[in-house]
Amino acid sequence: MQTPDLKQPDLPAIPNKRYFTIGEVSVLCEIKTHVLRYWEQEFEQINPVKRNNRRYYQQQEVLLLRQIKSLLYEQGYTISGAKHWFTSQQGSDENFRYKELLRQTISELESILVTLKKR
Incomplete structure (x- = not known):
């Protein structure tokens, strides 16, 4: 199976922060908020923190949404x-941990790139 391009240069860089609102994620992924809410129901991997009737996504969830x-x-x-693709990719815990580490590294590198471009 083909692996999706995690880089997606046409999408904005993900800022280095812990939580993102649904509006911020909508901009970062270029997806409407109602689609994000629908995908939450369909993909168990997407599980934002909910406080005071608001959703807060972490960086790894933004990367998963882009995927x-x-x-x-x-x-x-x-x-x-797509559900089947995620199930087959997460079959082994070691493989899943490696991919999570890779996603975090990519996110950090995107953040560094944004900082460097500002200089």
Whole structure:
């Protein structure tokens, strides 16, 4: 199976912060908020913290949402196919931990790149 492009240069860099509101995630992923809420119901991997009736996403969830977007909109997967892709990719705990570490590293590098571009 083909791995989605985690870089996605056409999307804004993810700032180095712990939590993002649904509005911020919508901008970062270029996805409407109602689509994000729908994907939460469909993909168990997306589970934002909910406080005072607000959603707060972490960086890893933003990366997962970008991955879902790539699978659905760029690679032509169906929702069912994308779920299956995640299930097959997360089959082994070691593989999953490696991918999480990779996602965090990419996020940190994107943040560094944004900082360097400002200089």
